[in-house]
Amino acid sequence: MRERIAADLARARERSRLLTDAVDDHDLVRQHSKLMSPLVWDLAHVGNQEELWLVRDVGGREPVRADIDELYDAFKHARADRPQLPLLGPAEARRYVGEVRTKVLDVLDRVPLEGRRLVENGFAFGMVVQHEQQHDETMLATHQLRVGAPVLDAPPPPPGGPVGPDEVLVPGGPFTMGTSTEAWALDNERPAHQAVTDPFFIDTTPVTNGAYLEFVADGGYDDPRWWSEAGWAHVRKAGLVAPRFWERQGDRWYRTAFGVTAPLDPRQPVVHVCFHEAAAYAKWAGKRLPTEVEWEKAARFDPATGRSRRYPWGDEEPTERHANLGQRHLSPAPVGAYPAGASPLGVHQLIGDVWEWTSSDFHGYTGFEVFPYAEYSQVFFGPEYKVLRGGSFGSDQAAVRATFRNWDYPIRRQIFAGFRCARDAKREELT
Numbered sequence: 001m002r003e004r005i006a007a008d009l010a011r012a013r014e015r016s017r018l019l020t021d022a023v024d025d026h027d028l029v030r031q032h033s034k035l036m037s038p039l040v041w042d043l044a045h046v047g048n049q050e051e052l053w054l055v056r057d058v059g060g061r062e063p064v065r066a067d068i069d070e071l072y073d074a075f076k077h078a079r080a081d082r083p084q085l086p087l088l089g090p091a092e093a094r095r096y097v098g099e100v101r102t103k104v105l106d107v108l109d110r111v112p113l114e115g116r117r118l119v120e121n122g123f124a125f126g127m128v129v130q131h132e133q134q135h136d137e138t139m140l141a142t143h144q145l146r147v148g149a150p151v152l153d154a155p156p157p158p159p160g161g162p163v164g165p166d167e168v169l170v171p172g173g174p175f176t177m178g179t180s181t182e183a184w185a186l187d188n189e190r191p192a193h194q195a196v197t198d199p200f201f202i203d204t205t206p207v208t209n210g211a212y213l214e215f216v217a218d219g220g221y222d223d224p225r226w227w228s229e230a231g232w233a234h235v236r237k238a239g240l241v242a243p244r245f246w247e248r249q250g251d252r253w254y255r256t257a258f259g260v261t262a263p264l265d266p267r268q269p270v271v272h273v274c275f276h277e278a279a280a281y282a283k284w285a286g287k288r289l290p291t292e293v294e295w296e297k298a299a300r301f302d303p304a305t306g307r308s309r310r311y312p313w314g315d316e317e318p319t320e321r322h323a324n325l326g327q328r329h330l331s332p333a334p335v336g337a338y339p340a341g342a343s344p345l346g347v348h349q350l351i352g353d354v355w356e357w358t359s360s361d362f363h364g365y366t367g368f369e370v371f372p373y374a375e376y377s378q379v380f381f382g383p384e385y386k387v388l389r390g391g392s393f394g395s396d397q398a399a400v401r402a403t404f405r406n407w408d409y410p411i412r413r414q415i416f417a418g419f420r421c422a423r424d425a426k427r428e429e430l431t
Contacts, residue, residue: 005125012132019139022151025090033145034080044088046132047097048072058124059107126184133396140394150259160267160334163204168345172199175301176308179403188377189403191367195293199425202298205335205348206420210266215281226284231276244272244413267334269354269418275386275410278357278419290422292360292387299350299402312343312350318397323352326396354418355388362407392416
């Protein structure tokens with residue numbers, strides 16, 4: 001377990017280093033969008049959280065930099081205000097996170113991984129790994145918003161392939177949702193409980209650029225029939241005409257990703273759409289967004305055994321065969337690129353590629369218990385946030401599983417979010 005934790009900590013830090021070393025100090029300290037922090041804030045913040053939980057709490061050591069705690073408390077300062085704070089400069093931030101990591105590895109060598117819930121099965125270390133990887137994905141989103149010459153590079157994703165029918169039937173009935181056994185699962189994934197669905201159909205793949213382009217071409221952004229009241233108001237106010245980072249040049253559409261503009265790939269999942277856009281497309285297509293319960297059932301339920309899997313393909317950890325994760329590529333993969341990652345029902349790319357909007361508000365499950373702090377999940381419960389599932393190409397395997405829950409405001413488009421559609425099953429389709 002200690003070896004796994006050390007490897008996960010190292011992988012997260014290598015990614016943080018890549019994302020911050022890719023740009024000069026000027027880019028590190030500037031704010032590329034009011035929605036995002038300066039990259040140097042994220043870097044020092046992950047170090048500060050690591051210090052708070054692993055050096056001070058788990059290790060019982062003296063603080064490294066108690067004087068900066070308030071600067072890097074995400075609830076004390078809005079993102080838009082962080083550039084005006086007396087933040088650690090790039091060199092100082094790098095020294096700080098390096099010093100913290102040295103102490104953390106010493107704690108890891110010495111502390112018993114039992115006897116206290118926070119350290120049982122290495123939970124606190126796993127929480128810190130996931131936290132850094134989540135901020136790495138946030139920093140990747142900041143890179144997408146950055147203006148300038150490309151600084152990130154990665155090989156293209158594998159080609160797509162056949163995926164079978166457009167949609168599959170998910171049987172009605174109960175299944176086990178959530179988890180009480182996943183060692184590093186966060187509080188909002190717990191506890192395991194029985195959930196019940198009616199039979200429903202769900203799309204075999206996420207909605208692609210090509211399919212979404214049909215909605216755009218049909219005047220979807222100009223027709224209030226497809227939008228909720230809140231969605232239509234947002235479209236008008238924000239002047240939305242297409243997914244973010246799309247641009248029309250003549251009769252062709254292009255998408256800009258990390259500073260590179262290229263023709264739209266019609267087989268890649270659409271990305272950088274908000275909840276309102278996803279819901280409008282679904283209505284236009286004669287469908288709807290899946291609920292969070294439906295999404296998890298499609299991702300985990302094995303009708304042959306009646307049990308819920310850790311991942312759509314089974315219980316083993318993700319590999320490059322299963323899913324597009326970990327920033328190995330800088331875009332979603334074309335549909336059908338990961339046949340080994342399909343669910344027993346034949347649903348593809350539920351993990352990785354794009355976060356998928358659901359129709360559900362973010363709430364705790366019955367029996368929810370705050371652990372280890374309310375600011376991770378509980379303070380966000382309510383109708384203001386919509387749940388996203390599945391992870392993106394920018395999510396790491398340590399921070400994604402079929403029970404993992406993400407959430408955001410329904411107007412957000414800077415995140416790597418797409419969607420797939422669902423619909424109710426008609427009686428005649430069940431005979």
